[in-house]
Every structure is written in structure tokens, then in C-alpha cells.
Amino acid sequence: MIDPQAIIHPDAKIASDVRVGPWTTIGPDVEIGAGSVIESHVVLKGPTKIGRNNHIYQFSSVGEDTPDLKYNGEPTRLVIGDNNVIREGVTIHRGTVQDRSETTIGNDNLIMAYVHIGHDSVVGNHCILVNNTALAGHVHIGDWAILSGFTLVHQFCNIGAHSFTGMGSAIGKDVPAFVMVTGAPAAAKSINSEGLRRRGYTKTQIAAINRAFKIIYRRGHTVDEALQQLQQMQADEPVVELLIDSLKSSKRGIVR
Known part of the structure; x- marks a missing residue:
């Protein structure tokens, strides 16, 4: 199940049925739950806990230190729930002690190619983050939210449950639950009735x-x-x- 060309630290905790592709690197303080698949060329750093039945695609960097200048090497965390799909080239950073000390991703999310999830962010359940969406630090995404491609979210913004952002939206304020926004800067257009x-x-x-x-x-x-x-x-x-x-x-x- 683990390719011989994968590089895995002996302190990593990996369930017996996890598949790991070649040239993937898994560091210490990384835990991966049963049924998960880690494709080739993935970098996983810790402290990071990844739940069950997650699929992480090639060239993703998960659990890296944040580049935030206030971060000073503290052992902050990344926690990922179950049944998430994390596509190619995604970057997810751990938290900072000045906020939650943890970046959190819930269950049943689709995180598409080249998405960035910044430090201390919280992504709920059943969310879709489309290609090249970028969350700055301290962003909270409610359950069932959909962020279309190239959505940019300013730090400390809340995106409400069941909301929807149009492609290329630049969000600098909170998006209430159920609301559909689009534009740069984003403006409210209607409710997400189709969703x-x-x-x-x-x-x-x-x-x-x-x-x-x-x-x-x-x-x-x-x-x-x-x-x-x-x-x-x-x-x-x-x-x-x-x-x-x-x-x-x-x-x-x-x-x-």
C-alpha cells in the first residue's frame, strides 16, 4: 500500500490500509486515518491529523508552516476530517498561537486544484472550493458554501452557510448565510436558491x-x-x- 519510494518519518501514524504514492514525503507528527489515499509527490507536515477516507492528489502541500510574520515556529496544528477530496497543487497551512493554533477542515469537502487555505482558517462540511480560490488567514467558511474559481477572501472574513460566490469574486467583508455574491469587490446579488x-x-x-x-x-x-x-x-x-x-x-x- 505504501510505495517504496515514499519517504515516511518513523514517527508518522498511518493506518494499515492507507495508500501512499511514490516520492511523497510524510513528516513526524502526521496522522492519517483508514481508507485514505495519498498520491505521488505530496508533502505532509505536522502536527497534522487527517481523518478517514480522504484523497489527497499530487503536488499538494498540507500542514506546512504559515508564512505569516508573527509565526515563530510554535507547534501549531492542522486537523482534517473525513471524506475530503483535496486535488492537485493545494496548499494548506497550520495555525498560529495568536489565534486558534489550528487550521480546521471538516468533512465531505471538495477542495479543487491550486486552492490555498491560510492559517487558522476553518472550513465546514460539504463545501466546494473551486480552482485557485484563496483564503487568507483567519477565514471561516460555513457548511455547504460554494466558492467559485479564483475567489479571493480577505483575512478574518466569514462566509456563511449555503452561500455562493461567483467566479473571480474579491471578498473583503462577511457574506451572510444563503447569499450569492459576485464581483470585485463582491456585492450581494440574490440568495443561493438553486443550491x-x-x-x-x-x-x-x-x-x-x-x-x-x-x-x-x-x-x-x-x-x-x-x-x-x-x-x-x-x-x-x-x-x-x-x-x-x-x-x-x-x-x-x-x-x-
């Missing part, structure tokens, strides 16, 4: 989310004013709770 349909949201729920979007973006309200109306709406339309939570947690302000 919601695919995930089983009903027509009634999607209509409620669309009304909430209009309260935020089409009525001239401040965020606080919009929040007041959404909280009144929540009793009859509980589906907007996720949107309310993403507005409340925003620290950088939301894309407009």
Missing part, C-alpha cells in the same frame, strides 16, 4: 429566505434595523435563524 433546492429546502422555506434577503438588501435598512425585522419574522419562519446568526456574528460588516 437550497438541491439540498431539500422547500419552496416555502426558499420564499421566506428570499423575503429576508430583501429586508437586508432592498429596503435601505441598516443591519441592526434588518435584524429587528428578521427576529420578528423568525417566529413564523424559523428557517431564517441561520441568516440571523450570521448577521449577529459579523465583525467586519457584510457585503453590500
Whole structure:
């Protein structure tokens, strides 16, 4: 299962059925769960914990030190969950002690070619990061978010659950849950109605989310004013709770 030309540190912990391709390098403090496949020419550094059934493609660099100038060699971590696909040339850096000390990737994500995930970032579950998307440090991506190709995300931004970014989007503020944005700088266009349909949201729920979007973006309200109306709406339309939570947690302000 392990190619004889792979270079694996004796302190690495690799499940017995993991496949490792030639010329891959795996350092100490790396743990790889059962059912995973590591293709050729991959570099894995630690402390890094990789869960079960992950597939990491060639020329990816996973668990490297961050180039952030405040990093000074501390033993920070990268934690990757289960069932992720990490395609060619992806770079994922560990955290910094000034923030979480950990970069975290959840389960069932598709991370496409040449994506960069910076230090202390958090990627949820069922996300798709399309080719050449780049996350600066401290970025949080909610579950089921889709970031189209060449999306750029500024540090400390939150991308809400079920949101969608158009190709080439440059994001400098938070994207609320369910919202579709595009442009450089990114602007809110609509809700991600097609994504919601695919995930089983009903027509009634999607209509409620669309009304909430209009309260935020089409009525001239401040965020606080919009929040007041959404909280009144929540009793009859509980589906907007996720949107309310993403507005409340925003620290950088939301894309407009």
C-alpha cells in the first residue's frame, strides 16, 4: 500500500490500509486515518491529523508552516476530517498561537486544484472550493458554501452557510448565510436558491429566505434595523435563524 519510494518519518501514524504514492514525503507528527489515499509527490507536515477516507492528489502541500510574520515556529496544528477530496497543487497551512493554533477542515469537502487555505482558517462540511480560490488567514467558511474559481477572501472574513460566490469574486467583508455574491469587490446579488433546492429546502422555506434577503438588501435598512425585522419574522419562519446568526456574528460588516 505504501510505495517504496515514499519517504515516511518513523514517527508518522498511518493506518494499515492507507495508500501512499511514490516520492511523497510524510513528516513526524502526521496522522492519517483508514481508507485514505495519498498520491505521488505530496508533502505532509505536522502536527497534522487527517481523518478517514480522504484523497489527497499530487503536488499538494498540507500542514506546512504559515508564512505569516508573527509565526515563530510554535507547534501549531492542522486537523482534517473525513471524506475530503483535496486535488492537485493545494496548499494548506497550520495555525498560529495568536489565534486558534489550528487550521480546521471538516468533512465531505471538495477542495479543487491550486486552492490555498491560510492559517487558522476553518472550513465546514460539504463545501466546494473551486480552482485557485484563496483564503487568507483567519477565514471561516460555513457548511455547504460554494466558492467559485479564483475567489479571493480577505483575512478574518466569514462566509456563511449555503452561500455562493461567483467566479473571480474579491471578498473583503462577511457574506451572510444563503447569499450569492459576485464581483470585485463582491456585492450581494440574490440568495443561493438553486443550491437550497438541491439540498431539500422547500419552496416555502426558499420564499421566506428570499423575503429576508430583501429586508437586508432592498429596503435601505441598516443591519441592526434588518435584524429587528428578521427576529420578528423568525417566529413564523424559523428557517431564517441561520441568516440571523450570521448577521449577529459579523465583525467586519457584510457585503453590500
